[in-house]
Amino acid sequence: ETGVTQTPRHLVMGMTNKKSLKCEQHLGHNAMYWYKQSAKKPLELMFVYNFKEQTENNSVPSRFSPECPNSSHLFLHLHTLQPEDSALYLCASSQDEGGTYNEQFFGPGTRLTVL
């Protein structure tokens, strides 16, 4: 595997389900991100992790719960979602060094549909 991978690529879930999205980066980067891309809206940053520590949480509802067990893996745990949470969820990674934040590389995304 190369670059940034995400599984599953497609997910359909009911509002009472619990599911998790997985992201893995094979680039040796130290920062990872979750973005949400809804129809007709700009990409929204949800969470940022640097060296496994969460550094940003952009007012995301608690029904989204991130987890970063190491600098290569990032999860997004989902529970009691709403239909308006249906979107493409994109993971990204970057190599940040000494205050220099480099370009982010994105995975293919998980297309989530909440019924």
Added chain:
Amino acid sequence: AQKVTQAQTEISVVEKEDVTLDCVYETRDTTYYLFWYKQPPSGELVFLIRRNSFDEQNEISGRYSWNFQKSTSSFNFTITASQVVDSAVYFCALRPGSARQLTFGSGTQLTVLP
């Protein structure tokens, strides 16, 4: 606050035509970075270019070229001799020099017709 505006929602061109995608940004930071990403139908955002605010030199990479003009806060992207494979959504993005957060524009859907 950061803002990126891509006024062109959709553009259609015929193969081999040149096309320019516009990007206008707003920021109070003196140091910042500008990016272009391509999102084909598969969904993955593909990084195309990064420019920093101190480097206004235009750049050319094959059929792609970028025109950065600080005076008009614009960072436009031109594809020369477009091809069907260029069909995608193109996003312009801005990041302050001191932070990781990328602010994306709403994207331009480019369709290149054979």
